[in-house]
Amino acid sequence: MLIDIRDINYYYPNSNKKALDNINLKFDDGEFVLIAGHSGSSKSTLVKAITGAVPNFYGGKISGHIFIDGEDILKINENKKTALISMVFQDPERQLLMNKVYREIAFGLENLALNEATIKKRIWESLEFCGITELYDRDIQTLSGGQKQKVAIASALSFMPKCIILDEPTSQLDPISADEILNIAKKINKELMINVIVVEQRVSRWFDHVDKVVVMKDGKIKFSGTKEEMFLKDDEELIDYLPSKIKVAKRLGMKCYPNDNREIKKIIDNKNLKEITKQIKCDEKLLQVKNLIVRYENFLAVKDVSFNINKGEITALLGSNGAGKSTVLKSIIGLLNYKGSIVLEGEKIDKQKVKDRAKYIGYLSQNPNDYITRETVYDELKFTLDNFKINDYSIIDDILKRLDIYKLKDKNPRDLSGGEKQRLALANALILRPKLLLLDEPTRGIDAKIKEEIKESLKDLANQGIAILLITHDIEFASDVADKFMIMFDGEIVDIGDSRVLEDCIYYTTEINKLTRQKQNGIFTYKHFVKALEGNE
């Protein structure tokens, strides 16, 4: 399908700021396109304009034209448009409307007024194509995040559209599920020759497989072209969007886009990479978890898990969705009943209530919006102090300054950016001066810039002696920030130790590590690589 976007300008309702600013793009028939950009760069708005949801569903003012195979999208009949372009959203929870898998897929087809036999055929074929026929009459609530996302894709595919748009489809998935989604998207594109447009912040998974890359900034097109063209650009901002291994190739002086990882590896093999020295942390034990067992009714979620965390140490807890990682965190803070013992600074805390533990242990959940109930940033932190009957509010200013959000003190938390909200949530977790900080996916759904800010904040806190235990699916982030790694599968910690744990992994390591681990240990990120290389240049 040919998609021709000409001079599109768009304002959301009641907004004077252009969300899309003079967009001109052309996607060829059967192209696999990646749209990248920071949060708020209007990537999603652009794809919603392609589906017609902008402005038909959202309202607002639009000018310009989007032609789909020569027809103006705004003039195409709604029913025909649905059959032409389908979309999969970021959060699988929120896009699935029915209870049963086959009903979910049938829902869209019923809207196209297809007959029963055709609907049945499309349901089975799309499930078969996505490799999930066994889920046919499963209750959607019982599926994992990855399975739900596959059902959403099967549902989109059942329309037999000419274009499928995936809006951050892997941002909430573990690396294994994310790879499965990538493979389905590739298969849809290659075998069915359907245009696939992916919107993503974490580009590395998709970059190798796409035909075209679009980078957006402030509602404008910063770059549009092939990945080979993007590789040749020397614009620092664009280089930031390259996957780490491609940055490595560029840094190594490759003149054209590498065909595969082996090409990069060959050059690396001829380079001397210096060993990266890691800061040695103190080995004073802060937290000891001994033989932790957690059961949800008949399901054993955590099976006899033991580990220690030292003062000032950052520990990353990695593993697939449903492995029991969040359960471990919730047990430490006392939100779940468990067997075994938890010792903090030599004192058993098993009998302590959540409120007592919260005086020493900070806990940060996945969604920073969950921490917003008051009218100002200051009041938000004061609320927590008041609940603990602490009258000394001077700490509020200290924490806000420490996290560099003091200037936002009197702002309404709802008006903060994603990164600022995340730091406010972090401030909430720090307001009682905890000794241990538990973070559940602190980088979920946030862009590279904000991630960098959080990384710095966490390193600062660790340097001040606070121990941090964090759950993340972002291996690059974990490998850059953490001192210790624990890998968890099926309720058990299967490996624990320093970065050597990741060197030994198939999935739970970074692309750069896969390229360099035979040559030199401890290189996981582009920053590490540059450090190792420059040490010898």
Place this chain on the structure above:
Amino acid sequence: MAKKGLHVSVLSIYALIIMTMAFLTQDPIVLVGLLLTEILLLTSLKKLNVVKTTLKIFWPLLLITILINLFFTSAGVYVLFSVFNKPITLENIIYSSLFGIKLLVVIYIFYIIETLIDSDSAVSYFSSKMPKTTLLFMVCFKLIPNMRKKLRDLKDIYTVRGVDFESKSRFERIKAQIPLLMVVIEEALESSFDIAESAYTKGFLTGKRTAFMNRKLKFMDFIITIGCVMTFAAFIVLKFLGMLDYNVYENYTYNLRISSIGIMLSIICITVLIYLNYKESSYAY
């Protein structure tokens, strides 16, 4: 899935007449009959836990109704005892009990609907008949479990933030919920928008719609529908003729009437037919 059970529209009609009758009558035999029929049906459907849990709520509900009733009226002649110098009359208790039964009948019918009707089939069927109303219901049905899950998560977060949800004071416990409700309301607004957007991208409300696995009305569906309609028509006629009237404040005594027993028996027969045609592990569709 084997094509067993009853048509979704038949069960909807059944639920609707039970609810309407409960709202329109004060006749003790009809109301108690409706309640007992529902309890028997729920028990047969292995939902005894629902009956037990709801009965636990019934007694405080009855007490509150009596107290509220007491506040507004002191009518009735048969004084049982006094509370704060206010006479509690037998009429007052009978009236409150009948009101409580009405509420239970309505609550139970929702559980029966939930058990007998597959919501997916209902959405599929009613979307082709009244799509906008169905979308509204779909948003609500989808939203409620999401909000329940969100509230659970938020309770964890706010417990860590020092909010006391287990205070001995009921006022404090209610006050503790306020910050959570603010987050949940914001979340609910966003979530309903997402649901509507997802429905929009799937072409909902764009034109004519078909219903997948739409079951044709069968003989038993017609029998039950006719039974429901005739019972309801008889109920309305009898009500109009004053043969189902009962005003406890005028005369608390009650004479057994053939009209009330007739209506009760009809409902029992229809319910038995529904149960016999309901197959476990299959839904109405």
